[in-house]
Amino acid sequence: MDAHFLQGTGLSRAFGGINAVAGVDIAIGPRDLLCVIGPNGAGKSTLVGLLSGAIASGAGELYLDGERMTGRPMHAFCRRGVVRKFQGTNTFLTMTVRDNLVVAGLGVAAFRASPMPDPDAVLEEVGLSGQARELASHLPHGERQWLEIGMAIMCQPALLLLDEPAAGLSAKDAQRLVGLIHRLRERCAVLAIEHDLGFVQSLACETWVMHRGEVVRRGSYAQIADDEEIRRIYLGRGATHAAH
Amino acid sequence: MSEKHAAGPRLWLAQPALGPKDAPPLLMWGAAVIAAAILPLFVGPWLLSTVRDALVMGILALSYDLLWGRAGVLTLGHTTFLGLGAYGFAVATVQFGQAPVTGLAAGVLCAAAVAAVVGYFLLFAGVRLHFFAIISLAVLIVAQQLAVSWQSVTGGDTGILGIPGLSVGAGGHAFDLGGARASWYAVAVVLLGAIALTWFVCRSHYGKVLDAIATNEWRAKACGYHTSFHLLSVFVVSAVLAAIAGGLMASCSGVVAPDVFSPLLATEVILWVAIGGRGRTGGPVIAAVVLTLLKQTIASYSTDGWPLILGGLFLVCVLFMPNGLRVSGLAAAIRRILRAKLNRPLLHRTSHAQEER
Amino acid sequence: MTTILNILGYVGILALVALGLAIVFGMMDIVNLAHAEWVTIGAYTLAVVQAVAGKEAFWVALLAAPLTGALLGWCLERFIIRFLYDRPLDTLLATYAVSLILQKALELIFGTQPMLVYAPFDGAVPVPGGSYPAYRIFVIAVALIVTAGCWLLFARTRFGMQLRAVIQHPAMAEAIGIDTRRLNRIAFCGGAALASLAGVLVAPMVSVESHLGVSYLAKAFFVIVLGGIGSIAGSILGSAVIGTVETLLGYRVDPSLASAVVLVLSIVVIRFRPQGLIPGFSAAHQLLGKG
Numbered sequence: 034m035d036a037h038f039l040q041g042t043g044l045s046r047a048f049g050g051i052n053a054v055a056g057v058d059i060a061i062g063p064r065d066l067l068c069v070i071g072p073n074g075a076g077k078s079t080l081v082g083l084l085s086g087a088i089a090s091g092a093g094e095l096y097l098d099g100e101r102m103t104g105r106p107m108h109a110f111c112r113r114g115v116v117r118k119f120q121g122t123n124t125f126l127t128m129t130v131r132d133n134l135v136v137a138g139l140g141v142a143a144f145r146a147s148p149m150p151d152p153d154a155v156l157e158e159v160g161l162s163g164q165a166r167e168l169a170s171h172l173p174h175g176e177r178q179w180l181e182i183g184m185a186i187m188c189q190p191a192l193l194l195l196d197e198p199a200a201g202l203s204a205k206d207a208q209r210l211v212g213l214i215h216r217l218r219e220r221c222a223v224l225a226i227e228h229d230l231g232f233v234q235s236l237a238c239e240t241w242v243m244h245r246g247e248v249v250r251r252g253s254y255a256q257i258a259d260d261e262e263i264r265r266i267y268l269g270r271g272a273t274h275a276a277h
Numbered sequence: 278m279s280e281k282h283a284a285g286p287r288l289w290l291a292q293p294a295l296g297p298k299d300a301p302p303l304l305m306w307g308a309a310v311i312a313a314a315i316l317p318l319f320v321g322p323w324l325l326s327t328v329r330d331a332l333v334m335g336i337l338a339l340s341y342d343l344l345w346g347r348a349g350v351l352t353l354g355h356t357t358f359l360g361l362g363a364y365g366f367a368v369a370t371v372q373f374g375q376a377p378v379t380g381l382a383a384g385v386l387c388a389a390a391v392a393a394v395v396g397y398f399l400l401f402a403g404v405r406l407h408f409f410a411i412i413s414l415a416v417l418i419v420a421q422q423l424a425v426s427w428q429s430v431t432g433g434d435t436g437i438l439g440i441p442g443l444s445v446g447a448g449g450h451a452f453d454l455g456g457a458r459a460s461w462y463a464v465a466v467v468l469l470g471a472i473a474l475t476w477f478v479c480r481s482h483y484g485k486v487l488d489a490i491a492t493n494e495w496r497a498k499a500c501g502y503h504t505s506f507h508l509l510s511v512f513v514v515s516a517v518l519a520a521i522a523g524g525l526m527a528s529c530s531g532v533v534a535p536d537v538f539s540p541l542l543a544t545e546v547i548l549w550v551a552i553g554g555r556g557r558t559g560g561p562v563i564a565a566v567v568l569t570l571l572k573q574t575i576a577s578y579s580t581d582g583w584p585l586i587l588g589g590l591f592l593v594c595v596l597f598m599p600n601g602l603r604v605s606g607l608a609a610a611i612r613r614i615l616r617a618k619l620n621r622p623l624l625h626r627t628s629h630a631q632e633e634r
Numbered sequence: 635m636t637t638i639l640n641i642l643g644y645v646g647i648l649a650l651v652a653l654g655l656a657i658v659f660g661m662m663d664i665v666n667l668a669h670a671e672w673v674t675i676g677a678y679t680l681a682v683v684q685a686v687a688g689k690e691a692f693w694v695a696l697l698a699a700p701l702t703g704a705l706l707g708w709c710l711e712r713f714i715i716r717f718l719y720d721r722p723l724d725t726l727l728a729t730y731a732v733s734l735i736l737q738k739a740l741e742l743i744f745g746t747q748p749m750l751v752y753a754p755f756d757g758a759v760p761v762p763g764g765s766y767p768a769y770r771i772f773v774i775a776v777a778l779i780v781t782a783g784c785w786l787l788f789a790r791t792r793f794g795m796q797l798r799a800v801i802q803h804p805a806m807a808e809a810i811g812i813d814t815r816r817l818n819r820i821a822f823c824g825g826a827a828l829a830s831l832a833g834v835l836v837a838p839m840v841s842v843e844s845h846l847g848v849s850y851l852a853k854a855f856f857v858i859v860l861g862g863i864g865s866i867a868g869s870i871l872g873s874a875v876i877g878t879v880e881t882l883l884g885y886r887v888d889p890s891l892a893s894a895v896v897l898v899l900s901i902v903v904i905r906f907r908p909q910g911l912i913p914g915f916s917a918a919h920q921l922l923g924k925g
Contacts, residue, residue, distance in 0.1 A: 087499070111501035123496050125489045136489040139482050140501035143288050188500060351723055353730065395901065402905040407665045407726055408859065412901060415852040419897050422890030544734060547727065581742055588735035595728040596717055 038063050038222060039115070039192055043093030044083050045246075053079040055246035056093070061192060065222045066214070068233045068254070071243035072267055077226040078120065080243070081194045084224070085117040086110035098191075112144045114191030114221070118184075118198060122177040126170040130161055130180055133169050138187030150187055158213070159183040174201045182213070193217060195225040199232040211235045234258070242266065290481045302476060305559060306469065313465035322457035326529070329461045331569040332468050333526045338549040338565035339471055339558065340518035345547070346555035347479060348511040349491030351410045354417030355546050358388040358516040360424070360538040362523025367437040367533045368430060377443050381524040388520035389513050391416075396512040400505045405494075414540065421538035436534030443528045460529050467525065468562070471518060476558050487511065488556075541584060544591060545572075551594050635763040637881070643770050645877030646777025649870050650832035651850050652857040653784055654825020656869040659858065660801040662818050664715060665726045668733040670847035670854060672703045672826045676833020677842045678740060679703075681749035692754035695834055703830025704823040711822045733847075740844040753838035773835045780831065781870060788866045797821060852893075853880075856900045 037060040044057045054076045061067065069077050082088035083095070086107040095102045097113050111117075125133050134152040142149035156162045159179040164172065169180060178201060185193055195214075199207045207229070214223055214236065227233050233240060233254060240257045242250040244266050250257055257263055317325055337359055344350050365384030369375045375383070395416060399409055424431045431437065442455020443463055454463045478484060490497045490504050497504050527533045549568060553560030575583050655669050676699040683695040714732065718725040755772075758765035788794040799807040800814050808814045833846070840846065853876060861872025876896060883892035 085499070106498070106503075108498045108501050108503050111499055117499060119496075119499070123493070123499075125492050125496060127492050128485065128488060132485050132488075135482060136485050136497070137500045139288065139486060140497075144501060149288065184500070351726070398901050398905045404904055406723060407659075408904065410723075410726060411665070411667075411852070411855045412859075412897075412904070415856070415897050415900070418848075418852055419890065419894045422893055426888050426890045541734070544730065551727075581738060584734055584738045585742075588731045588738065591731035592714070592728055592735070595724050595731065596714070 037061060038098055039084065040096045041084065041093065044080070044090050044095065045092040046079055046083055046088055047091055052076075052246045054083060057243075057246075057248055059084070059248075061222050061224065063191070063222055064218055065224075066218050066236065066238040067222075067224045068236055068238055068240045069224065069226045069243055070228070070230065070233055070240060070257075074245075075243040076246040077243050078196060079246075081117060081196050081224070081226055084192075085115050085194055087117070108140075111188060112141055114189065115194065116185045116188040116190035116192070117194040118181050118196060120196035120200065122174065122181055124169045124177060124180055124184065126168070128169060129165065130167050130169055130172070131156065131165040133180060134183055134187050137184035138189070141188050145189075147189075150189060152187065155183045155186050158186065160209070175203065175206060178202060179206075182210075186217070190221045192222045192224065195223065195227075197227055198225055199227055199229045207232050208235065230258075289483045289486075290478065292477075292481050299480075302559060306472065306476075309472075310469055313462075313469065317458045317461055325457050325461050327573060328566075328570070329457075329464050329529065330526070331566045331573075332461075332464050333522050333529065334549075334565045334569045335562040336464075336468050336471060336522040336525070337519055337546060338553070338561040339468070339475060340515045340522065341546045342550050342553070342556065342558060342561040343475060343518070344511055344515035346550050346557070346561065347484070347491065348487050348508055350508055350512060351406065351547075352413035352543075353410045353540070353547070354413035354415070354420075354543055355515075355519060356537065356539055356543040357413070357417045357420050358392065358519035359523040359526070359542070360420060360533075361388040361391060361516075362520025363527040363533040363537050364424065364431060364437070364523075365520065366524035366527045367440050370441050370528075371437050371439060372430070377441060377528060378445060380528070381521065384524040384527075385517050385520045388516040388523070392513045392516035393509070396509045400509050400512065403505070414543075417538055417540060417543060421535050424535035424538055431535070434535065436532060438532050440527050440531050440533065442531070443525070455528075464525055464529070467521065471521075472558060472562060479556075479558065541587070545569075545587060548587065548591050548594065551591075552598075635761050636766055637885075639761065639766050639770065639774065641878050641881045642774045643777075644881050645873045646774050646781065647832050647836050648850075648853060648857055648877050649781045649873040650777055650828050650835075652854040652861070652869045652873055653781065653866060654821075654828045655854050656858050656861065656863060656865070657788075657797065657801075657821050658818075658825050660863045660865070661797065661804075661821050662719075663722050664719075665722070665729070666710075666715075666822075666825075667726060667730040667851065668710065668736065669729075669825070669829055670851035671733050671736045672707065672829035672847070673833040673836070673850050674736070674740065674842075674844065674847040675703055675706060676700070676830030677751065677837035677840075677846055678744065678749065678833075679830065680834045680837045681744075681751050681842055684752055685750070689752040690754070692752070696831075699830045699834040700827035703833075704827040707823045707826025708819065710826075711819055715822075733851075737844045737847075744844075746843065749842040751837045751842055769838060773839075776835060777832075780828070784828070785866045785870070853896075856896060859900050859904055 039059070039061040041057065041059045044054055044059070045052070046054045057076075057080060059080075069080065071077055079088060083090050086102065086105060086109065089104055093103070097110070097115065100113070102110060102113070125136060128136070131152055134155055135149075138149040138152065138155075153162070153165075156165055159182055161176060161179055161183065164176065169177065172180060178198070182195075182198070185195075198210055198214075202210060211232070214225070217223060225233075225236070237254055240250075240252065240254045241248050242257060242263055249266070250260060250263060252260075316328070320328075337355075340358075341355050344352065344355070362381075362384035365387040366377070366380035369380040369383035370377060395412075399412060404412070424436075425434055427433075442453070443460055444453045444455060452459075454460055479487070486497070486502065486507065489500075490502065490507055494504050523537070526537075545568065546565075549565040550561040552568075553562070553564035572583050572587075575586065651670065651673060655666065658664055658666060658669075679699040679702050680692065680695040683691045683698055687694065710729075710732065714728055715725055718728055753769040755768060757768045759768045759771055760766075788797060796807070796812050796817060799810075799812060800817055804814050832850075857869055857872035857876050859872070860875055861868030861870070879899065880892050880896055883895055887895075
């Protein structure tokens with residue numbers, strides 16, 4: 034077993050009596066690519082929140098590179114390489130696209146006393162070079178998604194958490210994203226939660242299925258797709274065929 | 278790009294190259310330097326002192342612009358630090374007979390300590406917005422009460438009199454800066470220097486970081502910034518600058534009394550930044566100088582007029598011009614009035630918490 | 635025993651002032667810094683009524699002051715706060731401006747000398763440990779009854795349930811058909827009326843001048859900090875704590891030192907329990923960044 038970058042055991046979080054995440058064990062290695070799928074309310078976003086430090090775990094332990102991170106604040110997670118790309122968009126709306134990237138990269142670089150990634154190169158990578166001087170609030174939704182991804186890259190992640198990355202992207206953009214994720218895999222681990230099963234299929238990686246706060250299946254996408262019980266979880270009883 | 282290769286503190290202060298957008302501020306600063314240099318030649322000592330006192334208020338405005346205009350931390354009790362600086366200077370020079378420079382240091386230290394402690398307890402607990410503002414007001418009120426009751430140190434209601442003017446000792450020689458002209462130059466140097474420094478820092482990467490924290494603190498945390506720490510730093514620096522203004526004020530006027538801890542003046546400070554434009558370094562300073570001179574003029578006609586005008590001005594500004602006095606602001610104000618007439622129902626969910634759940 | 639009565643009196647007044655603030659803050663995300671001016675307004679109403687109609691008109695003023703307060707509160711909401719629903723920080727500033735204007739206006743209209751007010755009855759009542767002014771006991775009684783009434787209204791009636799719904803989730807309350815704007819207005823005027831009532835009650839015991847409300851403003855907010863936003867029980871508890879601490883301390887040390895201690899206490903509480911002792915689960919908790 035190669036040394037895992039992130040190790041979580043028994044991660045749990047309840048919101049007022051509802052177990053959003055119930056005892057999840059997770060271990061992610063340095064170059065892993067992992068997809069988490071599941072119906073609405075399965076706990077996927079909560080899990081990402083737990084892994085990025087945005088939400089405190091009610092029970093269980095979380096370690097990054099051997100360092101105990103349970104209960105530590107969100108910025109500590111980011112500084113150690115767990116970077117989250119938010120669902121929807123959450124950017125600095127009053128600042129330009131390029132400034133968004135600069136701000137995203139500066140904190141981590143200063144903390145590690147290492148150079149910041151080149152913002153112009155990242156702009157190139159996410160295809161926003163033409164909009165460098167635009168205000169983030171002027172960008173359409175799809176381009177703001179790319180800005181989010183660019184900001185995540187600027188944070189020099191060791192583990193990139195993608196929260197529904199394909200949402201709102203056109204089919205062409207989604208394929209571009211798949212390519213980008215495969216390229217990113219050379220530098221960091223990636224965990225994506227997604228609803229778009231076509232996207233997950235294109236990624237062709239290890240896939241976990243969450244249901245009611247627990248991980249019920251782990252396997253390759255092909256295995257998951259053929260599983261009767263998974264279809265039932267997604268479509269409810271009495272469903273005949275999961276078409277995708 | 279030099280940004281790529283800089284690391285550590287140089288990274289924080291890395292500047293974008295000078296461009297055409299920088300021309301107006303630089304020109305205005307240059308003009309201000311020239312004006313400050315030659316004004317004493319044309320103006321008599323009484324008027325010079327009056328404008329000099331207004332310049333001291335300009336320093337206070339600058340300190341608040343850093344805190345509220347840039348970092349987005351609203352406080353209602355900023356004059357606490359003005360008062361601490363003034364009283365620190367007064368106590369050190371009058372009660373303990375220290376040199377004015379030591380007095381300034383004493384005032385600065387007092388203010389920094391209070392800001393650090395209160396700021397730490399509140400900011401690191403995640404207290405922001407309304408509660409922070411109100412507690413700052415409470416701190417101000419308590420400071421005023423203490424200044425009145427702690428008679429042995431602060432002189433009670435009368436305050437401290439006979440505060441010496443500025444003087445700087447260098448190489449065994451004492452340079453007396455107490456006269457009208459000398460103190461003018463001293464204050465002008467401090468003000469213009471502070472403006473230049475603030476402009477320089479806010480232009481750099483750190484200015485962008487502060488902007489980001491003010492705009493969307495949650496997102497900044499997700500980018501690895503210990504936002505509470507940065508806000509605390511700005512709070513302390515702002516307090517230090519306000520304390521310097523306080524020390525200068527005490528030294529120039531020779532007296533300090535508990536009414537320096539004034540909620541009314543704290544309101545004016547907010548107004549200066551609101552009118553001058555939040556985060557537009559020069560604007561609040563100009564607004565401060567102009568409004569202070571206006572206040573002096575009105576006060577000579579009627580003592581009650583000013584608070585009413587201040588309150589009214591404040592109200593108008595908040596309702597119709599939240600972004601300061603600008604042509605686009607006037608247009609937005611007219612639009613706002615029209616929209617209010619149409620009385621659109623608004624679900625008042627504000628966007629200040631942009632958390633992801 | 636007199637100590638306990640003093641404490642009860644202070645706590646009762648504080649509770650009346652803080653209640654309105656807590657509910658409005660919880661419901662509307664709005665901090666009304668002019669709230670304490672309504673205490674002043676209540677006191678001045680008493681002065682005016684008694685100047686016109688004599689000492690016995692106290693009972694008239696007892697009714698007139700809350701009504702005046704509610705009316706003026708409606709004006710404030712209608713002409714200023716309504717424009718600022720989506721800008722809570724600007725509401726803070728605007729109401730602060732209003733409080734400045736009100737204080738100055740009262741000074742200009744009535745002068746800077748304290749106004750004359752009379753308690754409706756004199757005399758003392760024997761209590762264990764000495765005797766106690768009858769009027770103060772009356773104040774305690776009224777404050778307790780009204781506070782209890784508010785709590786009953788809040789916790790046990792359908793109207794109160796609607797208020798609580800708006801506090802917890804305004805959008806949801808609106809979605810299920812509750813007229814949030816009407817409720818907000820009612821709550822706002824109600825809070826103003828309570829503050830004015832407190833003003834009438836307290837007027838014969840203090841100096842009635844334009845700065846009367848200022849000292850209650852900070853205290854009311856400390857009550858909310860301690861007690862939590864949007865919950866009546868929290869406000870009552872917060873008033874009890876602050877009222878007790880300040881009264882007891884006031885016997886030993888300088889009042890300004892007592893205020894300082896209360897300030898420090900509030901800062902410490904906010905550090906370690908920012909949602910207050912009995913939080914009402916209001917959306918306003920976002921303002922504290924936690925909870």
